[in-house]
Amino acid sequence: MTKKIETYELKVEHLETILKRLDDSETPINELAQDVKQGAQLIKELDQKLKQVESEVLDAFSELDKSDVEDATA
Secondary structure, eight states, X not given: OOOOOOSHHHHHHHHHHHHHHHHOTXXXXXXXXXXXXXXXXXXXXXXXXXXXXXXXXXXXXXHHHHHHHXXXXX
């Protein structure tokens, strides 16, 4: 069973480690297959997190814009 990596930064570090191993021509083929699977999963999780954060930031700016409009009309 693989260890659950919680933070975005740790996931990036783990992905970088996997990419370095994939570049190493000495890595056994069975480990390469597992690394590719883990790397793909990490990329998916990182992408989802980025989209979530982007949405939260856009929502925050939208709230600021609404607040500015309300202040201007008051």
